[in-house]
Amino acid sequence: MRWLGHSSFYLQSPAGVRLVTDPYGPQVSPAAPVVTADVVTVSHEHFDHNYLDNIKGEPQIWRGLTPDGATWEKVDRTYKDVHAYTVPTYHDEASGAKRGKNAVFVLEIGNLRLVHLGDLGHVLSDDQVQSIGRVDVLMIPVGGYFTIDADQAWQVVAALKPRVVLPMHYLVPGMQGFPIAGVDVFTAGRANVRRYGEGQVDLRPENLPAETEVWVLAASQPRI
Numbered sequence: 001m002r003w004l005g006h007s008s009f010y011l012q013s014p015a016g017v018r019l020v021t022d023p024y025g026p027q028v029s030p031a032a033p034v035v036t037a038d039v040v041t042v043s044h045e046h047f048d049h050n051y052l053d054n055i056k057g058e059p060q061i062w063r064g065l066t067p068d069g070a071t072w073e074k075v076d077r078t079y080k081d082v083h084a085y086t087v088p089t090y091h092d093e094a095s096g097a098k099r100g101k102n103a104v105f106v107l108e109i110g111n112l113r114l115v116h117l118g119d120l121g122h123v124l125s126d127d128q129v130q131s132i133g134r135v136d137v138l139m140i141p142v143g144g145y146f147t148i149d150a151d152q153a154w155q156v157v158a159a160l161k162p163r164v165v166l167p168m169h170y171l172v173p174g175m176q177g178f179p180i181a182g183v184d185v186f187t188a189g190r191a192n193v194r195r196y197g198e199g200q201v202d203l204r205p206e207n208l209p210a211e212t213e214v215w216v217l218a219a220s221q222p223r224i
Helices: 126-132 150-160 183-187
Strands: 002-005 008-012 018-021 039-042 060-063 076-079 082-090 101-109 112-116 137-141 164-168 193-195 213-216
Parallel strands (some): 039 060, 137 164, 164 213
Antiparallel strands (some): 082 101, 101 112
16 A cells, blocks of 8 residues: 555555545645556545546546535445445534535455545544444544544544554645644654655555554555
């Protein structure tokens, strides 16, 4: 897996499926990546999460909301060895009144379960936690303002109990006009935090920690 920046990750399954989450474009950062994908997941229809112009190939687009963003589009789909389903959530703490709806994507790849929270704007309910189920790897927004902030993110981590936490949607150099916090607000004073340079991390189940760790990735782009 690689972090492409913002809320976008690139992963390749054992069967070779190339999957990209929530692609963004140059409106967010001039470092917006160009990648080839077989599957693209879109948690909601905001410009910094649904930019497809930089995606090469002929990917399947799995959208968590209808194109107008008005309602959830239930996803329960399989492509080769990748299965995904969605859990309805909101982009804010006011049942979508401020920023609309959001979909959590649960990705099942072999024995690995990865969860991408999109632009989650509230702490999860017990029913949502149950619908998500077991989590090996959690991709979670931590920057606040548009999403949950660092304190709320830790509440979500405590509820889901993932083995690996991958922070996303936080301020990095080059981002344009995003009044959000950096990742250090989320990691401050916390143990079990690892920082990785550019490149990919190996998320095979046997390589994951027994206790929750935060892996802070440096944004990188696959050369494909």
